Amino acid sequence: MMARLPGLLWVVLTLVLLDQVTKVWVHATLGLYESMTVIPGLIDLVHVRNEGVAFGLLNNLDLPYKPVLTTGLASLALVGMVFYYRQLQPHERIARLGVAFIAGGAIGNLIDRVRQGYVLDFVDVYWGTWHFWAFNVADAAINVGAILVFADLLLVKRHVPDSV
Numbered sequence: 001m002m003a004r005l006p007g008l009l010w011v012v013l014t015l016v017l018l019d020q021v022t023k024v025w026v027h028a029t030l031g032l033y034e035s036m037t038v039i040p041g042l043i044d045l046v047h048v049r050n051e052g053v054a055f056g057l058l059n060n061l062d063l064p065y066k067p068v069l070t071t072g073l074a075s076l077a078l079v080g081m082v083f084y085y086r087q088l089q090p091h092e093r094i095a096r097l098g099v100a101f102i103a104g105g106a107i108g109n110l111i112d113r114v115r116q117g118y119v120l121d122f123v124d125v126y127w128g129t130w131h132f133w134a135f136n137v138a139d140a141a142i143n144v145g146a147i148l149v150f151a152d153l154l155l156v157k158r159h160v161p162d163s164v
Contacts, residue, residue: 008100015104020111026122035124045124048134049118071113078106094156098148103143105120108138 026047030036035046085099112119121134 019108101145
């Protein structure tokens with residue numbers, strides 16, 4: 001049965017698995033707020049919780065049902081991606097791959113939200129005192145997917161019939 005899965009479903013499942021395995025490893029290896037240097041002055045692994053949405057938005061907001069709200073928003077975004085994917089033509093391979101990356105990342109983070117009420121983030125990229133928001137494999141997949149979708153929309157020429 002697994003051998004008959006469409007190629008892009010393999011991408012989604014691989015990303016979800018990679019995301020979840022790395023989060024389990026970080027959870028088992030680092031205590032909350034502990035860190036481990038990977039590349040001095042550039043990348044650390046750090047165990048943090050994102051109770052908000054993308055880039056930590058709503059993270060510090062104290063709402064009574066915030067996990068329900070963030071899970072609902074993530075679910076709506078995933079449903080939107082499914083509708084967008086259904087509109088794509090088979091020849092729009094770059095956009096289809098991008099949506100697969102977005103879906104894999106969204107599902108990975110959604111699993112965290114449903115199970116724990118937050119998303120475990122662990123990659124800390126920094127330079128001096130400047131830090132990017134901590135992120136995880138799912139977040140990276142979502143960003144790569146968005147770049148692929150936008151690249152397809154902006155850079156790939158579509159065949160447009162000559163005007164009459």
